[in-house]
Amino acid sequence: MSVYLESENIITSLGFSVEENMKAMGEGISGIQMCSNTTLSDQAFPVSLVDKNRLNAALSGFSLPDDSTFGKLVFLSAKEALKGSSVDPSDPRTVFILSTTKGNIELMRGKGNNAGNNRLLLWHSADQIRRYYGNPNKVIVVSNACISGLLAMIVGQRLIKNGDYDHAVIVGADVVSKFIVSGFQSFLSLSANPCKPFDRDRDGLTLGEGAGTVVLSNRRPNGRKTVTELVSGASANDANHISGPSRTGEGLYIALKQALKGIDEDPGFISAHGTATPFNDDMESIALTRAGLAHIPANSVKGFIGHTLGAAGIIESLIGAWCLSENMMLKNMGLQHQGLVNSLNTPIENLQQPFRTFVKTASGFGGCNAAALFRKHE
Numbered sequence: 001m002s003v004y005l006e007s008e009n010i011i012t013s014l015g016f017s018v019e020e021n022m023k024a025m026g027e028g029i030s031g032i033q034m035c036s037n038t039t040l041s042d043q044a045f046p047v048s049l050v051d052k053n054r055l056n057a058a059l060s061g062f063s064l065p066d067d068s069t070f071g072k073l074v075f076l077s078a079k080e081a082l083k084g085s086s087v088d089p090s091d092p093r094t095v096f097i098l099s100t101t102k103g104n105i106e107l108m109r110g111k112g113n114n115a116g117n118n119r120l121l122l123w124h125s126a127d128q129i130r131r132y133y134g135n136p137n138k139v140i141v142v143s144n145a146c147i148s149g150l151l152a153m154i155v156g157q158r159l160i161k162n163g164d165y166d167h168a169v170i171v172g173a174d175v176v177s178k179f180i181v182s183g184f185q186s187f188l189s190l191s192a193n194p195c196k197p198f199d200r201d202r203d204g205l206t207l208g209e210g211a212g213t214v215v216l217s218n219r220r221p222n223g224r225k226t227v228t229e230l231v232s233g234a235s236a237n238d239a240n241h242i243s244g245p246s247r248t249g250e251g252l253y254i255a256l257k258q259a260l261k262g263i264d265e266d267p268g269f270i271s272a273h274g275t276a277t278p279f280n281d282d283m284e285s286i287a288l289t290r291a292g293l294a295h296i297p298a299n300s301v302k303g304f305i306g307h308t309l310g311a312a313g314i315i316e317s318l319i320g321a322w323c324l325s326e327n328m329m330l331k332n333m334g335l336q337h338q339g340l341v342n343s344l345n346t347p348i349e350n351l352q353q354p355f356r357t358f359v360k361t362a363s364g365f366g367g368c369n370a371a372a373l374f375r376k377h378e
Helices: 018-026 052-058 069-083 105-109 122-132 148-161 178-186 250-259 278-290 309-325
Strands: 004-011 033-035 045-048 094-099 140-142 167-174 210-217 227-237 269-271 357-364 368-377
Touching: 004 018, 004 069, 004 309, 018 309, 052 069, 069 122, 069 167, 069 210, 094 122, 094 148, 094 309, 105 178, 122 140, 140 148, 148 167, 148 210, 148 227, 148 309, 148 357, 148 368, 167 309, 210 309, 227 250, 227 309, 250 278, 250 357, 250 368, 269 309, 278 357, 309 357, 309 368
Parallel strands: 094 140, 094 167, 269 357
Antiparallel strands: 004 210, 004 227, 033 045, 167 210, 227 368, 357 368
């Protein structure tokens, strides 16, 4: 049984649809800007933020189950993806999956005691969207650091392949908050400038916020010149350190080998995690080299939209699928001079050539890693 990407949506600083985002990225436009908002940080820092005025305008007239920024992103992204889908969200054969790292954590900063606020509970946020669409099934929440989005897609694909469901509506979202900013600042992992994945002068990541929704289905979509299949996926945890990646790339290497097991062709390109922290990018170069993939063109899109945390795996997979359909790979925004333990093939200009497959990778705190293979059908 094949599992296809049936419908999708992306919301980032660059736009509120896949098409709008891809137009900007294709033209080399980054959504990262300097921010002086003291509710997020006492000092100015580069960040990729969603246009809140546009977000509010897009939902004007809707009675929302959760009117927080996080709730709005989840609702709007799901709504836009389902608008272009033939899948019935109320069908008992459809499951809803939410991926996020922190959900509504920003509500902790509100006045008074928010300990009893159900919106702080990730399952509650997921259940709100399920109830809105009248879906009878239990929701699934995937919150596993920065691999959450990709892992949620892998979970959805496995549930469909196993015959538990025919369709999965997978929504990933995270919001930039003072809690998240201060956390990364405490690790000294935020760059003072827009991030530079794989660059020799990289000195940290750039945070981003956004949402991505993908509808997975065992039914091949109609009316498209190309469709994308989620062929396989795997996750592995090397338990190296609570925040530091493995020196040998062990978990990512294992995830890659499992995801590509039985595949007799090299992937066309690699959509890497590429956070632009010194340790992460070196770890990826080691894992990709061990997996025999160092020669494959690889990019990170975080120079365009920052690190969108629990949404990243979904957003970046959808970007990769769009690139697959257009026979192109986006450049590594911000990269000027590669500086990695092991050299990778990291183009600094958009690459235009026929592509049939790509691999998406993700890595996160606690030693978690994931990889998935996508294939184009024409």
